[in-house]
Structure formats: C-alpha cells, structure tokens
Amino acid sequence: MAARIIDGKAFAAGLRTRVGDRVAALKGERDVTPGLAVILVGADPASQVYVGSKEKMAVAAGLHSVVHRMDAETTEAALLAKVTELNADPAIHGILVQLPLPRHIDEGKVILAIDPAKDVDGFHPINVGRLSIGQSGMVPCTPKGCMMLIRDVLGADLSGKDALVIGRSNIVGKPMGHLLLAGNCTVTLAHSRTRDLPALCRRMDIVVAAVGRPEMVKADWLKPGAVVIDVGMNRLPPTPGKDKGKLVGDVDYAGCLDVAGAITPVPGGVGPMTIACLLDNTLEACLALTGTEA
Numbered sequence: 001m002a003a004r005i006i007d008g009k010a011f012a013a014g015l016r017t018r019v020g021d022r023v024a025a026l027k028g029e030r031d032v033t034p035g036l037a038v039i040l041v042g043a044d045p046a047s048q049v050y051v052g053s054k055e056k057m058a059v060a061a062g063l064h065s066v067v068h069r070m071d072a073e074t075t076e077a078a079l080l081a082k083v084t085e086l087n088a089d090p091a092i093h094g095i096l097v098q099l100p101l102p103r104h105i106d107e108g109k110v111i112l113a114i115d116p117a118k119d120v121d122g123f124h125p126i127n128v129g130r131l132s133i134g135q136s137g138m139v140p141c142t143p144k145g146c147m148m149l150i151r152d153v154l155g156a157d158l159s160g161k162d163a164l165v166i167g168r169s170n171i172v173g174k175p176m177g178h179l180l181l182a183g184n185c186t187v188t189l190a191h192s193r194t195r196d197l198p199a200l201c202r203r204m205d206i207v208v209a210a211v212g213r214p215e216m217v218k219a220d221w222l223k224p225g226a227v228v229i230d231v232g233m234n235r236l237p238p239t240p241g242k243d244k245g246k247l248v249g250d251v252d253y254a255g256c257l258d259v260a261g262a263i264t265p266v267p268g269g270v271g272p273m274t275i276a277c278l279l280d281n282t283l284e285a286c287l288a289l290t291g292t293e294a
C-alpha cells in the first residue's frame with residue numbers, strides 16, 4: 001500500500017493560524033503583543049531568504065517583528081551589544097541570531113549571551129540541558145516540528161516505539177533524540193561511524209533522517225509501515241537546459257513511498273514546520289516572560 005504523505009505545509013499553516021488566534025486573544029485581553037527579533041549578520045543568500053520568510057510569517061501571525069541586519073564586518077563585540085540590548089527590551093520575547101555567522105565571530109559566545117528565556121531557537125546550553133533532563137524550556141524548532149508530525153500520524157502516545165535518528169547535529173539530531181526519548185521511544189542516534197545502518201534502520205518504527213546526504217535512505221532500509229521524517233534539503237547538480245538542480249531530501253522519496261506507512265515530502269514536509277514552531281516558541285516565551293496563562 002502506498003504511504004500516507006505527511007503534508008507539513010498544511011500542518012504548518014494550521015499551526016500558524018492557531019498561533020495567530022492566540023496572539024490576537026492575548027492582544028485583546030491583556031494588551032500584550034509577542035515580539036520576535038531576528039539578527040542577520042552579513043548577506044548570505046540562503047540566510048536572507050530564511051529571514052525574509054520568518055519576518056513575513058511573524059507579521060502575518062500578528063507578532064511584533066523586528067529584523068536587525070548588520071553588515072558582514074560587524075565585530076563580535078557589536079553583535080554581543082545588540083543581543084544585550086534585546087535581552088533588556090520588554091517588547092521583545094524571542095531572539096534569534098541567524099546562523100551561520102561570519103567566521104570572525106564565535107557562535108558559541110553569541111548563543112551564550114542570549115537570555116535563555118528569550119532563546120526561541122533552543123540553542124542556549126541552559127535550554128539544551130533542560131531538554132536533556134526532561135525539564136520544560138525552549139525546544140529547537142525543527143525537531144519540535146518533527147515531533148508534531150510524528151504524533152499527528154501515530155497519536156500522542158509513542159511509548160515503546162523503536163526510533164532511529166540519522167545525524168547527530170546540535171540543531172536537529174541530538175534534540176530530536178531527546179524529544180523521542182521523552183516520548184518513551186527506544187532511541188538510536190546513528191551517524192557517519194554507525195555500522196550497518198540499513199540493517200539497523202529495518203528494525204525501526206520511526207526514522208528521522210537529518211544527515212544532509214541526498215536520497216541516502218532507500219526503500220530496502222525500511223520496515224514496512226515505518227513513519228519516515230525527512231529533514232534533508234539537498235540541491236542536486238543542475239541538468240543543463242532542464243532544471244537548476246532538484247531539491248531532494250535525505251530519503252529516496254519515490255522508492256520509499258511503497259514501503260513506508262507515512263512519509264514527508266521534500267519540499268513541503270518538515271521545512272515549513274520550522275518557522276511555524278518559531279512563532280509558537282515566541283508565543284510561549286511571551287507567555288512565560290509576562291506571567292500570562294496560555
């Protein structure tokens with residue numbers, strides 16, 4: 001049987017609407033508007049596109065949205081000063097520093113400077129630590145979105161499911177592992193040194209691929225009926241005269257369609273969930289910072 005195609009685009013649109021409704025209610029009832037500040041240093045084209053989308057969707061959801069564009073030569077001290085200023089700004093509840101930063105700036109130092117209560121990326125070591133010990137805190141947007149999609153397919157209770165995360169990045173793989181563990185899955189985190197990944201993968205009820213290797217996960221790696229979440233975004237080389245390079249995930253989507261129980265497409269799967277969860281995190285941060293009940 002063909003897999004259910006998980007429509008992340010539609011799910012994300014629904015989530016943005018729900019956030020928008022709660023933002024409107026908060027404004028009407030408490031005169032509080034959640035504020036998101038994004039800092040973009042330099043002119044990386046992909047980052048400019050991401051930041052533009054974030055701004056557009058934040059405004060559409062009714063958030064107070066500010067983007068601070070700083071030039072590529074900005075010093076680390078100037079960036080840290082901007083973060084400090086936003087930490088103290090009562091109109092701002094969420095701060096996101098777009099990564100990657102220019103090489104002369106220490107990313108770790110900048111993340112550490114963000115008030116953990118305003119760290120809507122969930123990258124501050126305090127939030128990383130909270131997630132690892134099962135305390136509530138800011139959860140990174142992409143893995144949070146993946147969990148929502150998995151629960152939409154399998155229901156809220158994931159107890160006892162075998163889950164494989166392929167990739168151990170700080171942004172996706174590691175927090176994804178913690179979230180699945182918190183959901184009572186039996187979790188395996190695989191990476192470049194993992195032995196016999198196809199055989200390991202064939203035992204899994206849930207597979208989250210976040211390695212950045214185009215179409216790596218094949219149909220014969222899957223247990224029939226597995227839920228497959230593809231975080232990959234890889235541009236294939238262009239075919240002259242035909243296309244500018246197709247966007248593919250880490251999963252051989254066409255091949256896996258016949259074996260998986262449910263699968264996210266690329267594009268239109270996990271991608272749109274990231275910004276929707278960023279808006280959700282900003283609302284959550286605002287509620288916590290202003291002592292307002294949801």
Ligand code: GUN
Pocket residue numbers: 096097098099100121141142171
């Ligand atoms: N660059 C690519 N993805 C992300 C993200 O989720 N957060 C930030 N801050 N930068 C990114």
